[in-house]
Amino acid sequence: MAIEVRLSREMRLLDITMIGVGAMIGAGIFVLTGIAAGVAGPALLLVFGLNGFVALLTAMAYAELGSSYHSAGGGYTWVKTALPDPSGFLSGWMSWFAQAVACSLYALGFGAYFKLVLDAVGAPDFSVGFMSIEKWLAILTVILFSYINYRGASEAGKAGNVVTVGKVLIILAFIVAGLLVMARQGGVEIAFTPFLSEGWGGVVAAMGLTFIAFEGYEIIAQTSEEVKNPRRNIPRAVFLSLLIVVPIYLLVAFVAVGAVQAPAGMAVTDYLGQEGEVALVRAADQFLVGGGILILVGGLLSTLSALNATIFSSSRVAFAMARDANLPPVLGHVHTRRATPFVAILFSAALIIFMAVALPIEEVAAAADVMFLLLFVLVNLALIKLRKTRPDLDRGFKVPFVPVVPLLAIGTMLFLTVFLLIRYPMAMLAVGGWLIAGGFVYYQYSRKREKAFVERTVWMERIERHEYSVLVALSTPRTLESLMEVGIAIAKRHGGEIVVLSVAEVPEGQSLLSGRRAARKLEAMLERAVQYAESRGIVARPVVSISHRVSHGIVETARVEKCNFLVMGQPDTQSIFERLVATAVDRVLQDAPCQVGVVYGTVRSEGISQILLPVTTGPNSRLAAKLAPVFAEQFGASIRAVTILERHLSAAEAEKQVTDAQATLTAAGSEERLEVLRRRDVARGLKQATKRGTLVMMGAPTAESLQAILGETVPAQIAQSKRAPIVVVRNVAEHRVRKFEQLFFGRSR
Structure with a gap:
């Protein structure tokens, strides 16, 4: 029976809501508010409101599909289920990259904010090795939160809850202080006149810049396999997170524009744009004692919580893609005790650190936005398709007015995508390069493995039926x-x-x-x-x-x-x-x-009294051990399990071979006693162990390609001796995974 690997369900509604809020209230609200104010003018309020509406359209799709499919992967899983290839692979490929880039940004943001704290307390400016202290801080932070995610989903949720609540409290303090200042000053309307000072082009440009701050529902959906009662909790968390975040964004924009005093002769939004990523720090210094330091702390907490959420999310996408045979199977391994995809976390952390250190993240940030937008387009298409093809799904929430709502979402997403690519040509190059790389990976690696995986799944289902x-x-x-x-x-x-x-x-x-x-x-x-x-x-x-x-x-x-x-x-x-x-x-x-058995020699219906089972390691030998009792029952024969140690092996090597062989028998469910034979070579040992009336059942052994052509393989040598027939078996799934290895090294187990 096929064994399905599942993640433990530990996360509550509060945990996943905080993960979504933490992902949305990240570096964007602290770093991008000033920049977006300079681009859009007082219409920054409209920017956040429109982005909230656009996000809500796709959030409804995530609520419906997240309540219907309870497995890691989020949008990748749904697109793969509903749309033709290679849509599924590309959605996962884009999501993994976009979340990793966002995580790199958050890590670098943390390093930059912490450096400001060091400057504020008078610490000397220094660097370590070839990198600045900001990048070293980013690396250490990624390592720390990768370890927290490795410890388990509940640990990640608890850590995220702490920093998310902390930064929300800081932002609320900023908002309350700003509102009090506005109430004392009066004449707030002057700061918002003219409202569309930068025109609609500025509004759309600012929407593109800040949209990454609204994509937390993708991360919520990716927790579905680890959430208690996902049918109920996923939709609630999606809408609760938006209900919390959008009003906070609007209030921050309202206070930043309305409470800040700009230098004489300068518009408030121009001043905020000039201050850029530290605009909120300068604003807080004006109307709150110690406000600058408080915002710095909030920025640190925001980047940490967003970093935690995106490490969680990117690793789950890689895990889901590996489990579906789109990426190497090692990425799908789950820790036996922690029940977390530890290898996927490790690889995602390495990707995040590499991009944070080696790549110009500023140039790629817009591409991350574009990739999220394209992913959301595919998710809405998947929603429309699944409504038609899978009306039987148990949906905890249903998007109203399908297909009107998802089509409206698709139109707005494509509009923002085109605008971003025109305004930021480097983003076009980054998106094109990553998609081309993804196409190469899919057609050269993933497509064949995915096809084999699907065939293997169908094969196992037929056995179970x-x-x-x-x-x-x-x-x-x-x-x-x-x-x-x-x-x-x-x-x-x-x-x-x-x-x-x-x-x-x-x-x-x-x-x-x-x-x-x-x-x-x-x-x-x-x-x-x-x-x-x-x-x-x-x-x-x-x-x-x-x-x-x-x-x-x-x-x-x-x-x-x-x-x-x-x-x-x-x-x-x-x-x-x-x-x-x-x-x-x-x-x-x-x-x-399917599995394959190659028969050497002549197998008669009578005269077989012993099944000789040479045991090594690997899936082929395990398959042989599973089949040996089948042939023993067929011919009324006994089973003799042996492992042959060549004389040149050291004591340690011999011990390992025996241990591996015993593990193979155990994994196959065999209770046969393992007999250890020490001989000059394997072929000679098997010949000596073979007698009349024996059928040799073995897994496909290692054989160099030249040996198979110019010399004799072990099964052929035994069959030529006329001592016994041999059945050599190969397990299809594992054999195919090692196709590259066999092609270049002639190895097959």
Whole structure:
């Protein structure tokens, strides 16, 4: 049965709401308010209001889909489910990068704010090595919060709650002090006149600059696999976070423009724009004793909470993509005790640190906004599609007026995207470069692995539904009994059927129709094979495939028939040319969507008294250990499990091999006693352990490509000795993961 890896559900409504608030009230409100005021003028209020409306449109989609799909990955998971490839991969690729860039910004923001604190207390200016103190502070902060996330989701939530509540209190103090000043001064309307001083172009530009401060609901959705009662809590957290954040943004903008006194002859918003990222610090100094220091502390807390949230989010995207075979499987590992995706956290932290240290983050920040906007476009398209294709989903919230609302969201997102790309041409280069890199990764790496993953999943589901079939590929009547015996044993074990296949090969350049005569010649052999299976109580179906290549015909039949296991024969002796052809066939068989068994020698229905099981390590050896009892039951034989230690091995190496072999038996659920044999080499050891009446069952061993062509593999050497037949098995999923390794190093386990 397939084992599904799940994350522990520890997070409450408060935890995920605070994660969303922490992600939104990040560096943006402290650093970008002054800059956006300079771009939009007094219409900064309108900027935050419109961004809140645009964010609400997509937030509703996140509330609905987040309440329906309770797994890590957020928008990536939904897009992958609803839209055709490579939309799913690209959505995850964009999300991972955008969140990592945002996290790098927050880390650098923390370093910059802390440096201001050091300056305020009179600390000397210094640097360490080739980097400034700000960057070292950023690195240390990323490491700290990566460790907190590694400790567990509840730890991350608690840490985020503390800093989020702290910075909200500081902002509220800033707002209250500013409102009191405005009440004493009067004449507030002067600061807001003319309201659209920079025109609508300034409003849209400022919306693009600050939109990243509204994307916290994406992070909330990515917590779904770790949230208690996600159907209820995800929608509530999405709307609560916006309900908290948008009024705070509006009040901060209102106070910053209305309470600050600009130098004579200068508009307030021009003054704020001139002060840039420290504008709120200067504003707080005017109307609150110690206000500048307080805002610095708030900036530190805001960058920390946003950094915590985006480390959490980026690692969950990488985890989800690895679990779906879009990224290397190591990123999908979950810590056995902490129940956190620790490898994904480590890789995300490394990516964040690299960008913070090596890349011009200022140039890429706009690209992060664009990538979030494009991701939200895909999410809204997924919402429309899933409403049509999956009306049965258990939705905790439903977006009203579909498809009008999501189409409105898509239109506004695309408008902002185009405007940002025109205004910030470097963002266009960054987005284009990252998407091109993503396309390369998808088509060169992820697509094949994802296809194998899907086929593997379907294969396992068919086993669980007891829909098992074995494909037996026959090429000559001489091997019929051997291959059918192996196929029958496996089919009996799963209560399945046998598909008997023979391939009529047509020379390249000729029409496949010319293979009909050859196909008719194969019918008698197939009929005999079907009768052989039925005499043993197994249902069998004959299939003839006409193909230009035998290997292609076998693989395609395995895929079309949805077979779970493929049995094929291998001659005992081969010329160099035959070995070369066989090696090519072996490479093609790596694409077969099922487990593979290659039979050497002759397997008879009678006369087998012992199953010899050479045990090593890896998925192929585990598969052999699982199948050994099947053949023992078929032939009424005993099982002898052995591991062979070559004499040149050191004591430590020998001990490790024995430990690994025992672990293989345990993982396969075998209780057989492991016998340890020390011999000059493996082939000699297996020959000596083999006697008449033995069937050798082994996982596909390591074999260098040149050895397979110019020399003899271990199974071929044993089969040539005529001592015993051999069945060599390969586990399809793990074998395919190592396709790159085998191609370049000739290794297969």
